[in-house]
Amino acid sequence: MPELTGMQVKFTVLKNEDINIYLDEREKSDLSRILWKIQELRILDGKPPLNTYLVVNTDEPYATDIVRIMQANNHWGPISDSNQAEMKFEGNALILAEAEEEIK
Template sequence: MKVRFTVIKNEDAENYLDDRDKSELSRILWKIQELRHLNGKPALNTYLVVNTDEPYATDIVRIMQANNHWGPVSDHNQAEMQFKGDTLLLPETEGAI
């Protein structure tokens, strides 16, 4: 599955970013919102987020597969996740902090 979203837990931003970082993050998010609006897209989207280590994650993947929203990666520069039986396999990451 192509990685299409970046999710930052609000609590992590609050706990791990200093005031300058928070200001920069806010500026970047505002810029994306404004440019989406100028391009005729909704300024804000709302998403459901599921941690892959939750016991129901495989159920979510099956629902996505049934609705053609889970498939092979077409971009070799994107991370790939595989669904094998009842196990969701995630790629190993190098240099993770």
């Protein structure tokens, strides 16, 4: 889908059904602790603990329409944001760019 060229990965989405099917109890517990930690640190940063999102799978036939709506509302395109990573595929694996650590 050419409309996805330049799309940056801003979110990580996990399907709840996949979590229940593919993770064992320890992994589910680890994930729960990670999500709790993020929520608590967001609160300390003065952010809402949880956001709610609409998720569109890029292989859906209407995904192009969604991209156009986002473009019309200035929510699409190259963004210079250090919290975003560019999407890159190697074979069928999604590779995220390595984060640059700030040296203090």
